[in-house]
Amino acid sequence: MAGQIVSAVGIMIAGVFACAAYYWLSDRLLNMALPVRGRDIVTASRNLNRRSVIRPWLFLGPALLLLAIYLVYPVIATLILSFYDRAGTTFVGLDNYRWALFDREFRQSIFNNVLWLAVVPAACTFLGLVIAVLTDRIWWGNIAKSIVFMPMAISFVGASVIWKFIYEYRGTGTQIGLLNAVVTFFGGDPQVWIALPFWNNFALMVILIWIQTGFAMVILSAALRGIPEETIEAAVIDGANGWQIFWKIMVPQIWGTIAVVWTTITILVLKVFDIVLTMTNGQWDTMVLANLMFDWMFRGGGDSGRAAVIALVIMAAVTPIMVWNIRQANRENGGH
Template sequence: MEQLYSSLFIMALGVAGCAVYFIGTNWLLGIIFPTRNVSNRQMAQNLRRAAAVRPWLFLGPSLTFLCLYLVYPVFDSFYLSLHDRNADEFVGFDNYSWLFNNPEFRESLFNNVLWLLIVPAASTFFGLVIAALTDKVSWGNIAKSLIFMPMAISFIGASIIWKFVYDYRAPGSEQIGILNAVLEYFGGTAQPWIALPFWNNIFLMVILIWIQTGFAMVILSAALRGIPEETVEAAVLDGANGVQIFFKILIPQIWGTIAVVWTTITILVLKVFDIVLAMTNGQWSTQVLANMMFDWMFRGGGDFGRGAAIAVIIMVAVIPVMVWNMRQANAQMEGR
């Protein structure tokens, strides 16, 4: 309860702070650019000046925090990546050279590529199929609510839930993991799912697919509802069946939205960390770049140079996808 009260207090303090800032800045603008007891010409000038300054006053705190917590860390990370473990000695690109010759980095890179190939595609596909299937049925909103619910769970919380699904106990012990319990019920042998080479990566991906399918479903459902009914009715009159309508009529009209959803999930996958940390901590060949960065930056004595180099690699990988995503989103808004 103490944590709950503390959180509520911080939330109330934040809202109150925003209100005070809003009222205070408007009051300050009124003093600097008065509109009373001045000539009509001066009043018009002051109104224009206040209107020009006001947006920057409201954007100011956001821009300040963006620079402090986003822009500055980018430059600082690149600076650290060119120095030794304690950031004392300049080593140039030695950390990057070490990275590309390190077997663990190559394993992490391979796993990240595997996540990129499977998770965005599966999440988008399942989200699209569910959106299409539930769009015209009476209980569709209930189904959508249940499928979207995992989005409200943190990645760590979801990982703990799925740990009980994949849990494995030694032979002779009672299996409490749902998957192994079902397997033994049908006469199979319990398996250490998250320790099986290669396949354990797939089992970890299932967790993120489970979470992100709800996100894809909501966005794509809204896009499907924006399709003119006339095009579907015309296809039906021309003799198209349900599959043809889905692939040849619906999907082409929302392809831009599908691309935005796909790339948004791709950006998330490039930074995947929590699930791997909670489920395997990178063991059994499940290491990914973000978890490797965390290991080098904060564990084993800490190596700021190598940890920062991995962070820069992740950032460089994310930027092109992010830029393309923003262009696609802008094109969607402009109706292109």
């Protein structure tokens, strides 16, 4: 273990020095290639302008190269792979796309993803906003925020295990699952909650809502603190009550931040995988696109063509939301 730590630290230090050496050396070579000293004014001015144009691209070059290798190339490779058979050797044209259109499990996954999109971002944003407003009005608000934010520190798998114990079902004997224990205490019958068709999707959504509400709360709380006090005071003087101040004064002024939080969680929901894998493994009609892609790619011998089609569907759903989110965030920060 000690050797691994030393090796990791050494690699990090070497990486920092390698980056610094690259920037220094590339800048030195650029200055040598486009000298200014000993040149007439016109040539010196032209070389300075060329340096200012080339230098940013020179410094960004390694990052752009890595992005091309790890982002652009996989997208192109996946697109090409979607036109080939399960082994990726025989061209099959649009057969994989036709399969996706008529496959029941694929359609069920689309429906489940839409259901997650309709519930989770709205619930997280609403609860985060309500908690942010309420905790700003009590003296122990920071403690409450810390408690609400704590699930963000837990991995999706860890959170799923916790909630699996809450939903636990025992056919006979004492129910050790918290939810079934409460149900039986009040005289009800215990249920296999994660196996109930349709409703089990909501049981899984609760886990992500529990995790992401803290994120929404922190961002929206910061936005609320940015609202000028004069605006609130003017509304109070005009006779507005707390509900009117919240909906007509606060919400409109932080609407941009609400939209960013909403879309950020939406992107996360489109890629949800860990929770479904840990809780149900996609059984009982809980399959979502990411899990379906994993199943087709790595189970039952694998089918890289169909898995590639599902991956492209996920990318097509995420990309426009991500682009809009970045533009909205830039607008919020005063960018263009």
